[in-house]
Structures are given as structure tokens and as C-alpha cells.
Amino acid sequence: MSKPVVIITGASRGIGAATAHLAAARGYAVCVNYVHNQAAAQAVVDAIRAAGGEALAVAGDVAVEADVLKLFQVVDNELGTLSALVNNAGILERQMRVEEMDVARLQRVFTTNIVGSFLCAREAVRRMSTKFGGQGGAIVNLSSMAAKKLGGPGEYVDYAASKGAIDAMTVGLAKEVADQGIRVNAVRPGVIYTDIHASGGEPGRVDRVKDSVPMRRGGSAEEVAQAILWLLSDAASYSTGSFIDVAGGR
Template identity: 70%
Template structure:
């Protein structure tokens, strides 16, 4: 039976790189997106052109209704999920905490935290041996910001990723006996479009000299770590974090 992977926020950046690498390694892939349908369709087209199996499904992970629908569509079109990458995440314009309002905080937390919980819940209901599943793996895309704090820029984003870290630890212990492994990657300073969302597209170039490796990372480097955590090579690994921040 073919492994089935859902990647939230899979149309661009780390998500797109992970989708392509997973498909090349034999996964049937659902590329979830919120608004970027052309980008998601392009990822699917690239996968299918190479002989892989992939679909694009729209869903806002902050919406419980959307998340339930996403997993049901994957059930119908690809089969029950055996792997989940909680990659969807947002940040907003750089600012100090004293300038943030509740609307901004709620948007960040709804996508980055609630979305990860909801997707994990639906995956567990399909993977867990308690529910007749055959097991599986979940990888949460956290951030080195969860331990660095992102002072003066994105403390709210960093805090949301701290919650994702705690989810990873707690959930890994909760479902370890049900043949589900839960791990996380903590990337930072990766060359993706997310920096433009914060108002500084060139952020990685600005700070690269402060990174011990003196460069930003590439989405494909993060994807490789994610695929290792999903694979049988990591069969005794759960509740673990892989740092991808160039030494920071």
C-alpha cells in the first residue's frame, strides 16, 4: 500500500520542496494550500509529469471545517493519510510586542497553533492503532525562533512555534504506543517568501554574517530532514527536534 502524505502550506517554499522530494521517494502527496492555487497546481503538475501521484486541496488550517474536509478529500482520492507535515504557518509585519493587537495575535495563533493541533487530530484518527490504523509519522515545522525569541521582529510568531514545540513533545508521548511518531524540524534563515510577509524580503542577506555558516538555508535542505524523520530510517525517533539554522 502506498504511503499517503499531507503537507499543509505545500504550494511554496519548504512545503513545495517537501512535496516534490516526498513524491520522488514514492509517496502519494496532497499539496494543501489556502490561497495560492496556481502555485499548488504547479507543484502537482511537476510531480505528475515525473510519474508521481499528487493532488492539490484548498483548506484554511485555522478552520476546523476546512481541516475535516481536507482529510476527507484525501481519504477519497488518495487513501488514508500515513504521514503529515504540519508546515502551514504565517507571520506578520515586524514590530515590537508593545505595538501588537489582539487581531494579529489571534491570526498567528489560529494558523500556527490551532491548525497544527487540528491536522494532527485528524491524522491520528486515521493512523492510530487504537482506531484500526497501521501507524504513521507526523513532522511539525517549528522554527529556531521558538528558542531565539525573535525580539523586535516576531515575538508572536516565535511564541506560536514554542507552542508547536510543546505539541511535538506531548503528542509524541501520547501516541508512541499507537505506532505514531511525532517529531519536528526547527529551520531558520531559509530563503523563502515568508520574509516578504514580514516586510523584509532581503532579511536573510541582511543577517547572514551573524550565522555561523555565513549563509541562509535552502528549502530543499529542510525537506531532506523532514523526509528522514518520516522515513523508516528514523523508526526509533520520536519527540525529537532537528535544528536547521546554520549553527545559530
């Protein structure tokens, strides 16, 4: 019996990499998507293969439609029938107030975080929907607690807004494809120890803000991955349009 196939975007590091490792351990054939860091993506693939799993790394910027089309075509050819998508790829820019933001920054953040997720979801639906002859499947989007109640003031209001769009997309798409064998859910991480904070100019951000978390600590990428894999699994078979907050109570 062939393995279920999952595409995880932005999977060369952080939550994406942790999800790739866990998905492989749970029996998925994994596509590790990345943009620039081929060595990191290949390291994830090599570790999965060393543990007896199946994986391949595929370059592609989710903000570029041609790259998305190529990504899914490679998976069709190399891994087989798509079963699941994890829309994990996302960016943030340096900490900044809204009055300082220029249009180029906003376009970068919104194109990657919102348009990229839509493009990948579109291609997944075209493959998984029973309406198009597919066998069904699951999509998990990565949102953020910034979207739900924090907002990112003084730092990442644009990022928070992009994740608010992901929340709306999750609910709407879930309802749109619920009768086509596809479940769509999302995970909202809180402050998690990943490299993304360095992109914002503050690598130690988690340690600075962790005392504002009721559990008094930052989370791990592996803890987020556990929630993602549950939503992908048959254990969540009656869950769609739902959210799991992985935020230590924040």
C-alpha cells in the same frame, strides 16, 4: 502495492513545496494543501505528475476546522490511507514590537500556527492510530529556531511564541501516541530563503542576517525538506519527540 500517503499543509511554496517534491520522489502520494494560491499549488502537482509521481492539490485553511475536516476527507477518498502528516502551514505578520501588537494579529498568528497544527494532528491521529484501527504513521511539525533560543525580538515575538507552542505540542503528542504506532517529531529551520520573509515586510531578510549564522549563509527549502523526509522515513523508526535544527549552527 499502494503508495504511502502524506498531507503537507501550506505546500504551494517554500519549504512545503520542496517537501512535496522530495516526498513524491521518495514514493509518496502527496496532498499539496494551500489556502489562496491555486496556481502555485497546481504547478507543484503538475511537476510531480510530470516526473511520474502522484499528487493532488486541496484548498483549505488550517485555521478553519471545517476546512481541515474537508481536507482530510478528500485525501481519504482520493489518495487512500494516510501515512504521514507534515504540519508546515504557518504565517507571520509584519515586523513589529510586542507593545504595538493588537489582539487581531495575535489571534491570526496563533490560530493558524498553533490551532491549525493541533486540528491537523488530531485528524491524522484519528486515522493513523492503532487504537482506532489504523496502521501507524508519522507526523513532522515545523517549528523554528526562533522558538528555541532567538525569540524574534523587535520583529516576530508572536511567531516565535507560536513555534514554542509547537515544540511543546511535539513532545506531548509524541508521548501520547508513542504506543499507537505514531511517531511525532519536529524540524526547526533557521534563516531560510523562502517567501515568508516578504510577508513580514523584508524580502531580503536572510541576506541581512546571514552573517550571524556560523555557516555564513541562509539555508534552502530543500535542505529543510531533507530533514523532514528523514523523520518521516523508517530510518527514523526509533525517533519520536525529537527535533532536528536546520540552522547552519545558529
